[in-house]
Amino acid sequence: MDNAHAVIDVTATQPLIVVCINAHPRAEFLLRRAQQEAMRQGLEWAALHVETEAYYSLPEEQRARITQLLNRAETLGGKAFQVSNTDIAKGILAFAREHPVRQLILGNEKRSNLYEIFTPSLRNQLLRQSPQMEIRFIPLTSLDRDKASPVDDFLSRFRLVNIYYTAAIISAAYLLSVALQFMERQDSMYVQDYNVALIFLFASILTSIWFGAVLGLISALTGFVLLETQFIPLEQQFRMMDYSVLVTLAIFCGTSLLTAYMSGYNREYAEALRRRERITNSLYRISSNVFGSGTAQQIVQQLKHETQELLECQTEYVLCLEGSDKLCDPCRVQFSDRDCNAMQDCWKEQVETGIYTARFPDVAWHFQPMTTRSQRIGVFAISPNPDSHFNRPDLKLIKALADLSALAVERSLLSEMMEESKIVQEREKLRSALLSSVSHDLKTPLASIIGSLSAIRHMAASLNEKSREMLIETALSEAERLNRFISNILDMTRLEKSNIHLHKTPSSVREVIAIVTKRLRFRLDSFDFRQHSVYEDILVPMDANLIGQLLQNLLDNAMKYAPNGSPIIIESTIENSSSEAPYWVLSVTDHGPGIPEDRRADVFDKYTRLKQGDSQVAGTGLGLAICKAIAELHHGTLTIETNRNAESGARFVLRIPGAQPLYSVEAQAV
Amino acid sequence: MSDALSRSILVVDDSISIRTFLQITLTGMGFLVYEAETAEKGLATAQSAPIDAIVLDLGLPDRDGLDLLPDLKHVLPEKPIIILTVRNESHTRQIAAERGASAYLTKPFQVQELLEELGRLL
Numbered sequence: 001m002d003n004a005h006a007v008i009d010v011t012a013t014q015p016l017i018v019v020c021i022n023a024h025p026r027a028e029f030l031l032r033r034a035q036q037e038a039m040r041q042g043l044e045w046a047a048l049h050v051e052t053e054a055y056y057s058l059p060e061e062q063r064a065r066i067t068q069l070l071n072r073a074e075t076l077g078g079k080a081f082q083v084s085n086t087d088i089a090k091g092i093l094a095f096a097r098e099h100p101v102r103q104l105i106l107g108n109e110k111r112s113n114l115y116e117i118f119t120p121s122l123r124n125q126l127l128r129q130s131p132q133m134e135i136r137f138i139p140l141t142s143l144d145r146d147k148a149s150p151v152d153d154f155l156s157r158f159r160l161v162n163i164y165y166t167a168a169i170i171s172a173a174y175l176l177s178v179a180l181q182f183m184e185r186q187d188s189m190y191v192q193d194y195n196v197a198l199i200f201l202f203a204s205i206l207t208s209i210w211f212g213a214v215l216g217l218i219s220a221l222t223g224f225v226l227l228e229t230q231f232i233p234l235e236q237q238f239r240m241m242d243y244s245v246l247v248t249l250a251i252f253c254g255t256s257l258l259t260a261y262m263s264g265y266n267r268e269y270a271e272a273l274r275r276r277e278r279i280t281n282s283l284y285r286i287s288s289n290v291f292g293s294g295t296a297q298q299i300v301q302q303l304k305h306e307t308q309e310l311l312e313c314q315t316e317y318v319l320c321l322e323g324s325d326k327l328c329d330p331c332r333v334q335f336s337d338r339d340c341n342a343m344q345d346c347w348k349e350q351v352e353t354g355i356y357t358a359r360f361p362d363v364a365w366h367f368q369p370m371t372t373r374s375q376r377i378g379v380f381a382i383s384p385n386p387d388s389h390f391n392r393p394d395l396k397l398i399k400a401l402a403d404l405s406a407l408a409v410e411r412s413l414l415s416e417m418m419e420e421s422k423i424v425q426e427r428e429k430l431r432s433a434l435l436s437s438v439s440h441d442l443k444t445p446l447a448s449i450i451g452s453l454s455a456i457r458h459m460a461a462s463l464n465e466k467s468r469e470m471l472i473e474t475a476l477s478e479a480e481r482l483n484r485f486i487s488n489i490l491d492m493t494r495l496e497k498s499n500i501h502l503h504k505t506p507s508s509v510r511e512v513i514a515i516v517t518k519r520l521r522f523r524l525d526s527f528d529f530r531q532h533s534v535y536e537d538i539l540v541p542m543d544a545n546l547i548g549q550l551l552q553n554l555l556d557n558a559m560k561y562a563p564n565g566s567p568i569i570i571e572s573t574i575e576n577s578s579s580e581a582p583y584w585v586l587s588v589t590d591h592g593p594g595i596p597e598d599r600r601a602d603v604f605d606k607y608t609r610l611k612q613g614d615s616q617v618a619g620t621g622l623g624l625a626i627c628k629a630i631a632e633l634h635h636g637t638l639t640i641e642t643n644r645n646a647e648s649g650a651r652f653v654l655r656i657p658g659a660q661p662l663y664s665v666e667a668q669a670v
Numbered sequence: 671m672s673d674a675l676s677r678s679i680l681v682v683d684d685s686i687s688i689r690t691f692l693q694i695t696l697t698g699m700g701f702l703v704y705e706a707e708t709a710e711k712g713l714a715t716a717q718s719a720p721i722d723a724i725v726l727d728l729g730l731p732d733r734d735g736l737d738l739l740p741d742l743k744h745v746l747p748e749k750p751i752i753i754l755t756v757r758n759e760s761h762t763r764q765i766a767a768e769r770g771a772s773a774y775l776t777k778p779f780q781v782q783e784l785l786e787e788l789g790r791l792l
Contacts, residue, residue: 436757440729443756447777448687454780455695462698470694478687 015102017045019078020092021069023062024107028072033138034105035076043102047073050091051084053269064356067395075351089126096133103134162211170222173203177231196231197248200224204256213260220256224249279397282310286404299412303405311398313385317370317405318343319378327379335381338363346379355384356395368398370406377406377413441485445478452478484556488622491549495629502633506660507544509572509584510537516551517570523559528567537662538574540584542634547656550630550638553623554588554652561592561650574659583636584659591649600640604628631656677792678702678720682712682735683727683754688777692725695781701788709733716745723792725784726771728755728762736765743770750791752784 019034021027031047038045049066070080081099085091092104104126126135177196200223208216228245286306294302300317307315318327327347335343342360346353346367353359354366366384370377380402452475456468463471513531517524540547551570558568568590575583595603603624631638636656643649679701681692689705696703704719706712709730716724724742728735735755742751750772755762758776766774773787 440756443777444685445687447756447779448685448691450778451688451695451781451784452691454782455691455698458780458782459695459698462700463694464698467694467698471691474687474691474694 015043016079016100017041017043017103017105018048018092018095018099018101019045019073019105020048020050020088020107021066021073022049022107023058023065023069027065027069027107030105030107030138031069031073031076031078035078037103037105038078041103044079045077046079046081046099048081048083048092048095050088050095051082052087052091064395067399068357071352071395093126101133103136105136105138107138162215166207166211166215166219169203169207170200170219170226173199173223174226174230177226181231193227193232197227200227201252201255204252205259208256208260209263212264213257216256216260217253220252224252279310279394282306283400283404286310286401287408294412295416296409296412299408303408307380307382307401307405310401311382314383316365316381316383317378317409318381319409320376325376335365336363339365339381343367343379343381347376350376352395352399354381366398368402370402370409372403372406372410375410377409380405438489442482445482445485448478449475449482488553488626491626492622492629495626495633502546503543504541504634505544506539506541507547508537509533509540509586512544512548513551513570513572516548516555520552520555520559524555524568526564527559527562528565530567530569532569532571534573535661538572538584539660539662540656541658542656546630546633550627550654551586551588553627554654557623557652558588558590558592558650562590563592566591574661575655581657582659582661583655583657586654586656587641587651589643589649589651591643594643594648594650595640597642603640604638627652627654676702677722678704679788680704680706680712680715680719680721680724682706682709682724682730682738684708684729684731685727688727688754692784699785707731709735709738713738713741713745716742721746721749723749723788724751725754726751728753728757728766736762736769739766739769739771752787752791754779754784 017034017038019030021030034045034047047070049070055063055066070082073080081095083091083095085094095101096104126133177199180196180199201220204216204220204223207219227248286303296319300319304315304317320326321328327343338360339354342353342363342365345351345359346369349359350369350371351357351359352366352368354363355361356366364383366382368380368382370380380398382398452471455463456471460468510533517529517531555568555570562568568588571585571587571589573585575585604627605625628638631654634656636654638652638654641651641653643651677700679696681689681696681703683689683692683705684707686707689707693703693705704715704721706715709732712724712726712730715721724746726735726739726742730738735753739751739753751770752773752775753766753771754775754777756777763774772791775783775787
């Protein structure tokens, strides 16, 4: 008896009073008794509903009542459980094996035998298997079980057309019988009375299956009367003492009623199964769809679509305002003031409100709180549509939808938060990379300057004139580099903020190149510097200072990477295209290591150098980014091309529109 | 610093101005100075030349100085290595110390600081 042990073990820790409920109109009475009993004994209590096959053929109001009762149990301070099993007793026992049930409260209804399943033997079985469990029966009197009567069933499914169909079926049976009788008279065959009887029985069975018990019974009686009056010899008709007549009548009516009952049950069962499958499919679709990716807003749109399709009514999600405990403004769906009050009540108290509930039952909407384990998400609102399949509330389903939706929204909110924190993290990383790169680029020249100057000051005695001279030169050139670096940063900042003022005038390309090369002549001297120009001069509308800086940055870059003595070449020409204004094309080519094709897009990114830390050739890495920004300010482009004339090396090409040649000359070397 | 004569120092730094200024200064103090601008060249020099001390930058173009440190230590286990870098984080200092650096100077620095360290270590 392992199961019994399990019960004893758990009971020892958290005893529980369990009350079994069903859709009985006075079941709430049981809840209150359980609550009182729990208070008296100082124990926890719970309401249990065992879902058997019969549950699915219950009318929807009764199923809704069960859900309401379970919710009611929770509001009364108890727990609520719903288990599925083939029968109630097995369900209770299975529950008792997993939960520490101290006392079991059951309703006992004598008249209509509410818990007829608890036959004494079953009660004994319960007691035997759970000796610790005390079972109490609470009598429930004055009960009107609202199981639909055959008349109700008839009225609810009453269609005038069904009567016509019934009449048609009986007429068909009658005509068939007449035909048989006619054939008998022709001596072509011999027909027994019971053949005719079976034809009418068949008709009444068909009527019962299709149109329910009442029409089935009418059909049976009509059939019986027709049989007795039309097809039985006169002397035998309605001989009351003849048992055969009574037996025929009883068989007709009994078969008809039984068929109607069975087919009605099957119909409801099949309908319940269909509904259940529909719900399962929808829930599956919702869960697989909504747990995909998307923002909370997209998820809500999708949920709305799915739930509207499933419930065949208008649904709405009102979410919690980010970072507060208030709901978003729901005005967009035109809730009435009372609707809003019901919704706020649902949000504040975290209980279902609106239609079908005890709170604000007179409003048009039903509200379910959407809550997950960790937070309140919002409110799920349903406006029941009287024509829909779900005209009566399936509160359990709505609650499940609200919970599922809450999870889906929470998930997307969390993933959004993660995304945001990732971006923040990335930005923080970049910021610290920028800081470390800038500090490296500032401190390296400063180290040379301070080192050189401190050497001159403190070691004057041990330094000869030439060494001192070299130290001063080093300090000076590093100070200039520092100055360039700081200018670059400032330029980049200004270019980024786009508040740089462009002085665009037609300027001489020759002059710009001359100024820059003169400025850099000492450093260019250590390279094989060459300059080619197809034209004597070119006039280009540009800001000469900025283009000068662009060229200087390109040359700086070339000198930084190209080996000493290698060629650095400037070429200036005009590119004519038929459709656009002629472009001035300036290229700077070096024989350094070059830039692999897959990295060419990156070198203009001002963070490229930053991402590599301090393990780089000195410089900010901003130079090329600045060049590109200047080119774009002139509506031009700056690209990197492969050095066609050498195995390695980089070739930067600037194109600026509006070039105007002065006059052509032979290529000249400077 | 009279004993500086005949002592040789390897300067591994990618900045030409730092190398130039250290070359001038240390030569002026009587040291023999070897230069290397990459980790690879630094390691090669350490293996081939008679080196008494190494001045090592961490931000080298081909390899991080912190990674080079154990290799240098392997080649010259007894020789002091002085780190000369702009990095000033405590965990970098700690790693450098764990990997055998004898001293850690941050750029910018006064030349006396380096000379004092060299004097202490040699």
